[in-house]
Amino acid sequence: xxxxxxxxxxxxxxxxxxxxxxxxxxxxxxxxxxxxxxxxxxxxxxxxxxxxxxxxxxxxxxxxxxxxxxxxxxxxxxxxxxxxxxxxxxxxxxxxxxxxxxxxxxxxxxxxxxxxxxxxxxxxxxxxxxxxxxxxxxxxxxxxxxxxxxxxxxxxxxxxxxxxxxxxxxxxxxxxxxxxxxxxxxxxxxxxxxxxxxxxxxxxxxxxxxxxxxxxxxxxxxxxxxxxxxxxxxxxxxxxxxxxxxxxxxxxxxxxxxxxxxxxxxxxxxxxxxxxxxxxxxxxxxxxxxxxxxxxxxxxxxxxxxxxxxxxxxxxxxxxxxxxxxxxxxxxxxxxxxxxxxxxxxxxxxxxxxxxxxxxxxxxxxxxxxxxxxxxxxxxxxxxxxxxxxxxxxxxxxxxxxxxxxxxxxxxxxxxxxxxxxxxxxxxxxxxxxxxxxxxxxxxxxxxxxxxxxxxxxxxxxxxxxxxxxxxxxxxxxxxxxxxxxxxxxxxxxxxxxxxxxxxxxxxxxxxxxxxxxxxxxxxxxxxxxxxxxxxxxxxxxxxxxxxxxxxxxxxxxxxxxxxxxxxxxxxxxxxxxxx
Amino acid sequence: xxxxxxxxxxxxxxxxxxxxxxxxxxxxxxxxxxxxxxxxxxxxxxxxxxxxxxxxxxxxxxxxxxxxxxxxxxxxxxxxxxxxxxxxxxxxxxxxxxxxxxxxxxxxxxxxxxxxxxxxxxxxxxxxxxxxxxxxxxxxxxxxxxxxxxxxxxxxxxxxxxxxxxxxxxxxxxxxxxxxxxxxxxxxxxxxxxxxxxxxxxxxxxxxxxxxxxxxxxxxxxxxxxxxxxxxxxxxxxxxxxxxxxxxxxxxxxxxxxxxxxxxxxxxxxxxxxxxxxxxxxxxxxxxxxxxxxxxxxxxxxxxxxxxxxxxxxxxxxxxxxxxxxxx
Numbered sequence: 063x064x065x066x067x068x069x070x071x072x073x074x075x076x077x078x079x080x081x082x083x084x085x086x087x088x089x090x091x092x093x094x095x096x097x098x099x100x101x102x103x104x105x106x107x108x109x110x111x112x113x114x115x116x117x118x119x120x121x122x123x124x125x126x127x128x129x130x131x132x133x134x135x136x137x138x139x140x141x142x143x144x145x146x147x148x149x150x151x152x153x154x155x156x157x158x159x160x161x162x163x164x165x166x167x168x169x170x171x172x173x174x175x176x177x178x179x180x181x182x183x184x185x186x187x188x189x190x191x192x193x194x195x196x197x198x199x200x201x202x203x204x205x206x207x208x209x210x211x212x213x214x215x216x217x218x219x220x221x222x223x224x225x226x227x228x229x230x231x232x233x234x235x236x237x238x239x240x241x242x243x244x245x246x247x248x249x250x251x252x253x254x255x256x257x258x259x260x261x262x263x264x265x266x267x268x269x270x271x272x273x274x275x276x277x278x279x280x281x282x283x284x285x286x287x288x289x290x291x292x293x294x295x296x297x298x299x300x301x302x303x304x305x306x307x308x309x310x311x312x313x314x315x316x317x318x319x320x321x322x323x324x325x326x327x328x329x330x331x332x333x334x335x336x337x338x339x340x341x342x343x344x345x346x347x348x349x350x351x352x353x354x355x356x357x358x359x360x361x362x363x364x365x366x367x368x369x370x371x372x373x374x375x376x377x378x379x380x381x382x383x384x385x386x387x388x389x390x391x392x393x394x395x396x397x398x399x400x401x402x403x404x405x406x407x408x409x410x411x412x413x414x415x416x417x418x419x420x421x422x423x424x425x426x427x428x429x430x431x432x433x434x435x436x437x438x439x440x441x442x443x444x445x446x447x448x449x450x451x452x453x454x455x456x457x458x459x460x461x462x463x464x465x466x467x468x469x470x471x472x473x474x475x476x477x478x479x480x481x482x483x484x485x486x487x488x489x490x491x492x493x494x495x496x497x498x499x500x501x502x503x504x505x506x507x508x509x510x511x512x513x514x515x516x517x518x519x520x521x522x523x524x525x526x527x528x529x530x531x532x533x534x535x536x537x538x539x540x541x542x543x544x545x546x547x548x549x550x551x552x553x554x555x556x557x558x559x560x561x562x563x564x565x566x567x568x569x570x571x572x573x574x575x576x577x578x579x580x581x582x583x584x585x586x587x588x589x590x591x592x593x594x595x596x597x598x599x600x601x602x603x604x605x606x607x608x609x610x611x612x613x614x615x616x617x618x619x620x621x622x623x624x625x626x627x628x629x630x631x632x633x634x635x636x637x638x639x640x641x642x
Numbered sequence: 643x644x645x646x647x648x649x650x651x652x653x654x655x656x657x658x659x660x661x662x663x664x665x666x667x668x669x670x671x672x673x674x675x676x677x678x679x680x681x682x683x684x685x686x687x688x689x690x691x692x693x694x695x696x697x698x699x700x701x702x703x704x705x706x707x708x709x710x711x712x713x714x715x716x717x718x719x720x721x722x723x724x725x726x727x728x729x730x731x732x733x734x735x736x737x738x739x740x741x742x743x744x745x746x747x748x749x750x751x752x753x754x755x756x757x758x759x760x761x762x763x764x765x766x767x768x769x770x771x772x773x774x775x776x777x778x779x780x781x782x783x784x785x786x787x788x789x790x791x792x793x794x795x796x797x798x799x800x801x802x803x804x805x806x807x808x809x810x811x812x813x814x815x816x817x818x819x820x821x822x823x824x825x826x827x828x829x830x831x832x833x834x835x836x837x838x839x840x841x842x843x844x845x846x847x848x849x850x851x852x853x854x855x856x857x858x859x860x861x862x863x864x865x866x867x868x869x870x871x872x873x874x875x876x877x878x879x880x881x882x883x884x885x886x887x888x889x890x891x892x893x894x895x896x897x898x899x900x901x902x903x904x905x906x907x908x909x910x911x912x913x914x915x916x917x918x919x920x921x922x923x924x925x926x927x928x929x930x931x932x933x934x935x936x937x938x939x940x941x942x943x944x945x946x947x948x949x950x951x952x953x954x955x956x957x958x959x960x961x962x963x964x965x966x967x968x969x970x
Contacts, residue, residue, distance in 0.1 A: 134873050136865065164879050172876035186867040188886050189966055200875045235965045251875070 727936030766856020788850025
C-alpha cells in the first residue's frame with residue numbers, strides 16, 4: 063500500500079499549501095483481544111474549495127478517519143501516531159492529532175474551522191431541543207453572538223439551506239421535520255460559523271434518491287459560495303462520480319488508491335478499486351444469468367393476481383387501489399421512495415397486515431385459486447409455507463440466541479416436517495444451496511458477515527420449498543461487492559427451484575439487474591408497471607422519470623445536473639402539513 | 643393540554659370513590675371490629691367488659707349498622723362537611739390527627755428526597771461518564787451495599803453508634819424539652835440535629851438505587867449520535883453533558899414523582915417505628931392493627947388521592963419537558 067502513498071504529494075498540491083494535510087495517521091481501538099487498527103498509516107490532503115471523497119465498504123475505516131480529524135472518535139479509540147495539519151489562513155499550522163481531545167484548542171477548531179454532518183439526521187439532532195437552539199449554540203459559542211443576533215443569523219442560515227418558512231421552522235423540533243429537511247438543518251448547523259472544511263459522513267445514505275440529489279446540489283452550491291473544502295465520506299460510487307475532485311479508496315483501514323476522480327473511475331490501478339468500480343458498473347445492466355434465460359412465458363396464468371388492494375392506517379392510505387400480477391418464474395420489482403407503500407405491499411401479501419380492501423388471488427400448484435386477503439386459520443398457515451419472506455436487516459432478522467442450523471431448520475421443525483438427523487441433513491443441504499459451509503451450522507449469527515447472514519435468511523426462506531419469495535430491500539444493507547453476489551444467488555435459486563420473486567427495492571440498479579417487470583409506487587399508488595428495461599431507461603410516467611433522473615451515475619464524465627427535476631403531483635398538494 | 647388535564651381530573655372522581663369503597667371493605671374484612679380489639683386490649687390488663695357494654699359501644703360508634711350504611715355515612719360526611727370521622731382509638735377527629743403528623747412527614751420526606759437527588763444524580767452521571775474507572779467501581783460497591791442492607795438494620799446500627807459512641811440523643815425528631823413546646827428558633831435547630839439520622843438512613847437505599855438508574859440512563863444516552871454532534875460543534879464536555887444527555891436521562895425521574903407522593907405516608911414504616919419518629923407511617927400501621935377504620939380509611943383515601951395527583955403531575959411535567967410527548 064505504501065507505494066501508492068509515496069506518490070503523494072501530487073504535483074498540483076506543491077504550488078499551494080493544502081488546507082488540511084493528513085500524514086501517516088494511525089487510529090487504534092484497544093480491545094480485550096488486542097489492538098485493532100481502524101486506520102492504518104493513512105495520508106491524504108484536502109485543498110481549499112475542493113471535494114475529497116473517501117470511499118469504502120463497511121468496516122473500511124472511513125468514518126473513523128473523519129472522526130479522527132476532529133478527535134471525536136468513539137471510546138476507546140485514539141490516534142496512535144501521525145499528524146493532521148490544519149493550515150490556517152494566517153499562515154500558521156496546527157497539528158490536530160497532537161491536541162488533547164477534551165482541550166480548549168481542539169474545541170475552538172470544532173464547529174468553527176472544521177464542521178461535520180452525520181449520516182442519520184434524526185438521531186444526530188437532539189430530540190428535546192429546537193432546531194434553532196442547536197444552530198444558535200455554535201454561533202454563540204464561537205462567534206460570541208448575542209441571543210437575538212444569533213437567532214437572526216440562524217433564520218438566514220435556514221433560508222440558505224432552503225427550508226420553507228424559516229421564521230417558524232426555527233422553533234420546531236427535529237422530529238417535526240422530514241428526513242431531507244433534517245439533513246438541511248444539520249447542514250445549516252454545520253455551516254453556521256462558515257467553516258473552511260466540511261466533513262460529511264454519509265450525509266445522504268439515509269435519504270431517498272430525489273432528496274439525495276437535492277442535498278448534494280445544496281452542498282456543492284454552498285461550497286462554491288463559501289469557498290469551502292469538503293471531505294465527503296460515502297460508500298456510493300455514483301455519488302463519488304458526481305461530486306468528487308479527488309478520491310481516496312479505503313479498505314480495512316488502508317488506502318488502496320488515491321487520485322483524481324477521473325483516474326479512479328477510468329484507469330483504476332489497484333485491484334480492489336477495479337473490483338469496486340466493476341461491481342457498480344455490473345448493476346448498470348441486466349444480469350448475465352438473466353440474459354442466458356429463455357424469455358418468460360407471458361401467456362401463463364398469473365401465480366398471484368392482486369386486484370384493487372388497499373391498506374389504510376387510519377386516514378393514511380398506505381396502499382391505494384393497487385393492481386398487479388406475478389407470473390410463474392417471474393421477478394417482479396417494486397420500486398419507490400420511502401413512504402411510497404412498497405413495504406406495506408410486501409407485508410400485505412404475506413398477510414402480516416390484514417388488507418382494508420381488494421383481492422390477492424393466489425393460484426396453488428394444483429390449479430385452485432384462493433384469495434389471500436380473505437383466508438384465515440389453517441388455510442392461511444398452509445399458504446404461508448408457499449409464500450416466504452427475506453428481510454432487509456441481516457442483523458435484526460436473525461435471532462442472536464439461535465444457532466444457524468436452528469434458524470434455518472425452524473420452519474421444518476414447527477411445521478412438523480423433519481426432525482433429528484433428517485432435519486440436520488436438510489439444513490446442511492440448504493446451506494450448500496446458498497453457498498455457506500455446512501460445518502459452520504452450529505455457530506451463532508454474530509460469527510457471520512452481513513452477506514453471509516443474508517444468505518442464512520435466504521436459506522430460511524427456501525426451507526419449505528416456497529413458490530413465491532417476497533424480498534423486502536434484501537440487499538440494501540449490503541456492500542456493493544457483496545450485493546450482486548446475493549442477487550446472483552437469488553437468481554440461481556430461481557432457476558433451480560422455479561421461484562417467483564417480488565423484489566422490493568429503492569435501488570434502480572438492483573431492479574435493472576434482477577427484475578423482469580417493475581412496478582413503480584408513489585404515495586400508495588402504483589403509477590407505472592412495465593418491462594424492467596423500459597421503466598429503467600425510458601419511463602412513461604413523469605414521477606418515474608424524475609426518480610431515474612435523480613440517480614447519480616457512476617461516471618465522472620456524466621455530470622449533467624440540468625436534466626434532473628423533481629416530480630410534483632399535478633393535482634396540487636392536498637394537505638397543508640408543510641413541515642413534514 | 644388543558645383539555646387533557648380537565649379530563650384527567652374528572653376521571654379522578656370515580657376512581658377515588660371506587661378506591662375509598664374498596665378500602666372501607668378491605669379494612670373491615672378481618673374478623674371482629676374495633677370494639678373486639680378494644681375489649682381484647684382491656685382484657686390483657688384484666689378488665690372485663692360485659693356484652694351490654696360492648697353492644698353499647700358498638701351502637702355509639704355506629705358499628706351495628708350494615709357496612710354499606712356505614713360507608714355512605716362516612717363518605718357523605720367527607721363530601722359535605724370535609725369530616726373524615728372520629729378516630730375510635732384516639733377519640734379525636736381523624737383530619738386533625740393526620741394533619742398534625744403530615745407536616746413533619748413532609749419535612750422528613752423532602753429532606754431525604756433532596757439528599758437522595760443531590761447525591762445520586764451527580765454520582766450517577768460521574769459513574770457513567772467515567773465508566774469502569776476506580777471511582778465508578780467504588781460507587782458501584784457502595785450502591786450494592788446500600789441496596790442490600792435492610793434499612794431497619796442500618797437504623798439500629800446507626801442509633802447504637804450515635805448514642806453509645808457520640809452520646810447523641812437519638813429516636814424521635816425532638817428532644818424531650820421541645821416535644822410539646824411551641825415553634826421557635828431553638829426548636830428548629832433541635833429538629834435539624836435530630837433529622838440527619840433518619841434522613842441518612844432513608845437516603846442510603848434510595849440513593850443507591852437511584853445511582854444505578856441514573857448510570858444506566860446516562861450510559862444509554864452517551865453514545866447517541868446527537869452527543870457526537872454537539873461535541874463536533876465545539877462545546878465543552880461539561881456543557882454538552884448537562885445540555886444534552888443529562889436532560890434526556892432525567893425524563894425517567896419525572897415519572898417517579900407518581901409514587902413519591904404516596905410514599906410520603908406509607909413509605910419508611912419500619913424506619914419510622916424503629917426510630918420512633920412522629921410521622922404518618924406508624925400512625926397508619928397502628929390504625930390498621932387496631933381496626934380504627936375511619937382513621938385507616940382516611941389514610942388509604944389520602945394515599946390514593948396522592949397517587950392520582952402524583953401521576954397527573956408527572957404526566958404534565960413529562961409533557962412540558964419532552965416535546966415529543968407534547969407535540970406528537
